[in-house]
Amino acid sequence: MNAAGRPGRTRWTRLRDHLAASDPGLLRLTAGLRTVGAVALALAVLASLGFGVSRLVTGAMTAMVATFAIRERRRGAQAVTLACGLPVALVSVSLGAVLSERPVVGDAFFVVLIFCAVYGRRFGDRGTSLGLIGFQVYFVSLFVGASTGELPGLWAAMTVAFACSALVRFALVPVTPAGLLVRLRQAFRARLGRLVSAHLALLDAAPEEMDKALEEVREGTARLHETALMIQTRLEEGTPDESAARLVQRRIADAEIAAERLGLLLLSARSAERADTLTLHLPGAPAPEVGRLPGPDEAVDRLRRDLEALRALVLWSGTAGTGVAHVRNRLLAYRDEEHLPRASPAVQDVFRAVGETARAVMGLRIALEGPQDESDDSPATARSREELEAEDAAIDAGEEAGEADRHTGLRRPTTRAAVQVAVGSTLAIVGGELLSTDRWYWAVLTCWIVFINTASTGEILVKGYRRLLGTVFGVVAGIALAAVVGRHTLAAFLLVLLLIFLMFYTAPLSYTLMSFFVTAMLGLLYTLLHTYSWEVLVLRLEETALGAACGVVAAALVLPVRTDRRTDELLVTVLERLAEVTDAAVGQLSGAPGGDLLDRARELDQALGDLRSATQPLTHPVTPLRARRTNARYVVALLETCAYHARSLAATAELLPTHPSIAADPRLRGAAGRTVGNIRTIATRVAGEEAPRAVETGPSIASLLGDAGTSRYGRITGRVLRHLERLDEAVVGLARPLDVSVSAPDR
Structure with missing residues (x-):
């Protein structure tokens, strides 16, 4: 067991597996590092060129937008979108500066811009990205109070920001489809190991601990499935050909199914009757009445040892030694009836599931790493390997046809959303200017944001509630940070970078947390611009509530989707x-x-x-x-x-x-x-x-x-x-x- 479990399991390997399991593909970490890197580099270049604080803020916010707005997966497509985004940004900031002197025309144009930005989603990732850049840069021009006389300096700052974003994306923090897929595979292996650990806890849990143990199995199963879906959506870009992609897809599915079945059979073995599969998928469902695992103690001890060996086999990395081969052979032998231990039929089913899971792990390793050393194969292992090779040869690549959009006109989701957000933004402009003629755009920003990645009135209501909640606590944090930083520009910028990283790192986990970090960051930006006050942050809260309300009203009354x-x-x-x-x-x-x-x-x-x-x-x-x-x-x-x-x-x-x-x-x-x-x-x-x-x-x-x-x-x-x-x-x-x-x- 130790020989199988310890090779390559250094402290760094365990830390890597922990990061892989908590952040599959390191997508959140990469997003945070890219954005912070682009902002920091832009600030360093602009500061060395002698730009003032207003230009520094413009460059920082533009670098942030240019980094997170790009959605394509292929590097070539990302470069094209980034190149197209710069002229869009320059035109947007120029119009913002020119129209700032004509409030009515500027407000009308802002509504049209919002409509076009949302409508652009129907043209795919590039349309979405360019629309996002156009809207956000126009917002930046309002935030820094851009005027026509300042345009040359703003253009220079934004050009530097786009260049820094490109440098960080393609050179300093590069992400290739193949590299991302490798990290996602590592995440799948780490989460599979955690699920086997949850199975071990389920095996040994006392009756009063079963609910907690079962919840860990549910969570582990759901996270493994989440990683499998992430891998499947990136297979075509990250594998050399379609046949290889289908092979990996098949082996990922095999491993996921085998692991889920192992948990179900283990729960059934501890239950008075066969456990319902629903128990593994219904959050909060009570655990069935359980007792001691039936069968002799020797079989139970053996099962515990084999589950530990299976976990070690899943987490094993590096060159396989004799110990690894011995463990693999022992587990695969359970696929043959004559190697099953003397135990109740339910416990024997669990041993069979252990063998099938070990086979799935071996198949996945072969699909990802190529042929393995066969010198220490037992007859059972050799038979499993032959089956896998026959299955691999039988896999035939197929074409996957896309589904056309069946809706037209106002029934098309992008058109409907564009009309809704335009109406909501109009309400937000009117209400926002009643609250403040200088900061009204915060209401428009909130109205815009609550419509992103939502498709129904209920989703918009929940998102608006979460943003408001995060803003409330963010206002308090902004007040505290502004008091601590005072007029120390360098410390404020360093804290801004930290908050930007946390904002993007937590965004997929909690929209409330992201809103909290955004609001706290804005408090520091106001401090840098010497416009910070208690009244400004309270106004930020009021405008946020107004914008969320306008978004909900527009979603409920204009072309509503219940x-x-x-x-x-x-x-x-x-x-x-x-x-x-x-x-x-x-x-x-x-x-x-x-x-x-x-x-x-x-x-x-x-x-x-x-x-x-x-x-x-x-x-x-x-x-x-x-x-x-x-x-x-x-x-x-x-x-x-x-x-x-x-x-x-x-x-x-x-x-x-x-x-x-x-x-x-x-x-x-x-x-x-x-x-x-x-x-x-x-x-x-x-x-x-x-x-x-x-x-x-x-x-x-x-x-x-x-x-x-x-x-x-x-x-x-x-x-x-x-x-x-x-x-x-x-x-x-x-x-x-x-x-x-x-x-x-x-x-």
Whole structure:
């Protein structure tokens, strides 16, 4: 065990794994370092050229905008967008300076600019980036009080800022698609190791500790799935060819499914009856009644030792030695019945799952690192390696077609959002100028921001609430920091850099925290510009509240998209993807030609992720509708359970050409037809149409198969039947919270 667990496990390796698990791909760290690097470099260059504080602030804010606005993944596309962004920024600041002397015309132009910036999202990442640069730079011109006489100095400062942003992006803190994918793989390995640690805690948890242990397994499973999705969305840019991308995608899916199944079987072994898969996906669900793991103490001790060995195998890095090979061989041997220890059937299932997880880990390592040393292979390891090689050879690359936007005119999301934010900004300008003729633009900025990455009134309301909350605490922090810094310009700029880093590092984690750091930073900027006062920061809070209110009013009254409607649309999409994956997987298991099952499973996961985000207003802790919150969480958990079983079926179906213990059985299509039909019935009802039939229940999938002809078609593994039955049960369970009628079988 020690030989397997210690090679390469230095303190630096453990720290690296911790960072990888907490920040997959180091995306947050990279965003923070890039932005701070660009701002610091711009400040250093401008200060050395003798620019004043106003130009320094302009350069710092422009460098920040030029860094975070770029959204493309490929370096060439990033360079083009950055080059296009400079003239857009220069034109925007020039118009801001010229129109500052004509308030009415300037306000009207600002509204038009906001509309165009949001509408530009329909043209992809570049349109989004250029719109963001245009809006933010116009805001900078208002913030520093730009005038036409100052334009040459502003142009120079902004050109330096863009150059510094490019230098940091492409030279000092470079990120290539291949390098990012390597870090994401490292994150997947680290999070898989943490999930196995959670399984160990679940094995040893006392009954009163089971809820906490189960919550750790849930969290670990969700984070592993999150990393798998991040890898899948970047495979095409980070791998040399499509075939290699599909191979990695397959091995990532195998490892994720195997780890989730290991946790489920371990929970079942400790429960009085087989645990429901829903328990692993429903937050806050109580742990089932558990007792001591059945079986002799020797088997329990052996399982604990093997889980520790599995964790070491997952986290192992470097050259494999004899100890690593020995551990790998021992774990893979559990895939053969004769090597299972004497224990209850439930505990033996856990040992089988350990063996399958070890096989998935080996397959993932081969896919990522190439062929491994085979000199110490046992017969079980050699057989697993042969299966993996056969599966790799059978993987065929396929094309993935994009889905066209079905909406036109005001129904197109980008157009609707542009109209809404334009109306909201108009209200914010009017209300903001009533509060202050000098700082009214803060209300417009807040109104703009609450519309970014939102699609329904509920999402905008939650985002506005979070921004207001962060601003309240940020005002207090800004007052304290301004009092500490006083007139020390260097200390203020250093604190600004720190706050910028924290702002971007925490943005994906908490919008409230990000708003807090933004407001605290602005307090320091006002100090640098010698415009700081208690009244200014209080006004900032008032303008923020006004802007958030204007955004919510515009979203609720102008072309509104209710949260219920948005979630229903996404729910229908999830159900359609679920039906497609299930139907295709069952068809392939029944003998139909193969298809792009893993691509369809990825589309299902992405649709489910969109639904999970859209339901946040319904599941937010402050929502007064407790019953609806519980219902939304239950539906999402059931869908995650369905997605797990559908992914497992898809992965099993792709084993058909190579796996000796799985054979096609034409009876499966008829037996699983009820499940697919039920999914489509629920989708039809959720879409508001009249379903041709009710959700049907009846005999189990296994009983529908019957016994006749089993020898003729080969062995359909118990795992396939379990997934089909669990999926059937979960789909029927969806009917009640979605208010779809269920018909009982005729007696």
